[in-house]
Amino acid sequence: NILLIVVDDLGYSDLQCYGNVLVETPNIDRLASQGVRFTNSYASCTVCSPTRASLMTGKNPVVVNITDWIPGNQFLEGPKPYEKFIVPPINHELPLEEFTLAEIMSEAGYKTASIGKWHLGGEGYLPTDQGFDLNVAGYSKGSPPSYYYPYTRESRDDIITPLELMGDSLYLTDRLTNEAIRFMAEKREEPFFLYLPFYNVHTPLEGRPDLLKKYETKLEAHQGDTILRNPHFLAMTEAVDENVGRMMLFLKEAGLEENTLVVFTSDNGGLLLRGEPDNRFIRASWNHPLREGKGTLYEGGLRIPAIVRWTGHIEADRLSEEIIISTDLYPTLAEVAGVSIDHKIEGTSLLPHLMHSEPIDRETLYWHYPHYHLGMPGGVIREGEYKLIEYFEDGALELYNLVEDPGEAHNLASLFPEKASELLQKLQSWREKNNAQMPTPNPAYNPDLNP
Incomplete structure (x- = not known):
């Protein structure tokens, strides 16, 4: 059972x-x-x-x-x-x-x-x-x-x-x-x-x-x-x-x-x-x-x-x-x-x-969340001890070593740009391979109206 x-x-x-x-x-x-x-x-x-x-x-x-x-x-x-x-x-x-x-x-x-x-x-x-x-x-x-x-x-x-x-x-x-x-x-x-x-x-x-x-x-x-x-x-x-x-x-x-x-x-x-x-x-x-x-x-x-x-x-x-x-x-x-x-x-x-x-x-896990909730639209890849977050609005990258920093307090993207780029390429290739749907521009977008 x-x-x-x-x-x-x-x-x-x-x-x-x-x-x-x-x-x-x-x-x-x-x-x-x-x-x-x-x-x-x-x-x-x-x-x-x-x-x-x-x-x-x-x-x-x-x-x-x-x-x-x-x-x-x-x-x-x-x-x-x-x-x-x-x-x-x-x-x-x-x-x-x-x-x-x-x-x-x-x-x-x-x-x-x-x-x-x-x-x-x-x-x-x-x-x-x-x-x-x-x-x-x-x-x-x-x-x-x-x-x-x-x-x-x-x-x-x-x-x-x-x-x-x-x-x-x-x-x-x-x-x-x-x-x-x-x-x-x-x-x-x-x-x-x-x-x-x-x-x-x-x-x-x-x-x-x-x-x-x-x-x-x-x-x-x-x-x-x-x-x-x-x-x-x-x-x-x-x-x-x-x-x-x-x-x-x-x-x-x-x-x-x-x-x-x-x-x-x-x-x-x-x-x-x-x-x-x-x-x-x-x-x-x-x-x-x-x-x-x-x-x-x-x-x-x-x-x-x-x-x-x-x-x-x-x-x-x-x-x-x-x-x-x-x-x-x-x-x-x-x-x-x-x-x-x-x-x-x-x-x-x-x-x-x-x-x-x-x-x-298994080496790699992927997430795709092109939606607004309590966070912003983005994608995630975890490979081994590293995790990369890509935000779609501004392309911002956040890289974390989850073994040393499970609380994600230290963004390593600027310290290890090659690792961030490597993971980003894998994430983007995965999205293309799986025809992941992406968000499109909002014609009424006005950041000044953000409360």
Whole structure:
């Protein structure tokens, strides 16, 4: 069996096992101690939809032309006058011709379910249109109107579908876990693939009331850096942990622990700040020691937690510094299921590394984000210890040695111009080879209007 848990917007240091001293995540910490915890794990993009497309296809977001969250800021609001570029159009649905992870698993005889966030298209492009037998709570939107029952909000007219209201008052994360456990219990005699993309810890930041009270009290007594911490966010994180614990307990009691591969990860770096005065929308994640967060091309936007456990098959309590990325899960899970991939993908199977500690045979990772978010349009290449960021508006280059400077405090581009030029050429060649769409000039551009 395969259980793939993806936590929305969970930052690199948002778990205790990754260094967070405020949040309590004993169940996820235990999961890490029972398997492999990665310290150089990357999301395929700095925002959600592209990474989810990569998980489903094993391809770079450029290849499926989903390079921004769906539908994207400029699609909704148009280009702002101080934005130099009009961003390229993207697919608003994962193309049906893509051979998804769910379709691979179905071919191998697995029962499949997607329970939680989808954000890869609406009607006609839902999980059940992409190979899943069951879809619970996955629809076109990227966040729920509310985590509180009945999961609606006056300012939004959408309803999480299909999510049958049960007449209880469960917190959304608890409810999704109930559905996940029900699915695993019903399919326990057959191989199953459960994709569980929690909506937590994405906005709206709404902690479960009992956990919210706990962290409000804890922050009052804590003497560290708490002014930027959010009790709602911490409560939402512990709610995930609690529900991971519930699922691990089910697997153990059902006798499925040794026959279930568990993957726990995120879709992008943690959200650092919001502009609203409402205290539910102040700074949330804690990406220390990494720079910035979601929506930027720095490590805080791209590096994410990743834990893999397969009791009896993978050595426990391992720490891996191998560089991995979201696309790797597609070939990894396919290999676990015994399925050969005969079409082109970008991912590399992690199974030899997980099972035998073999090094991962890959030199270079690429990102392409020609959109405005909390950062500017640009591209990234990481090769070995070096990372280069290219910004499209002014051609600015930033070069970092991530081994010596994981916080990206020292731009080395002027000190090592040859290395910067070498990486830039590789990045630009990769874009050309993959027909990466670039932004075009904004005819209404006026930098004087930038607030």
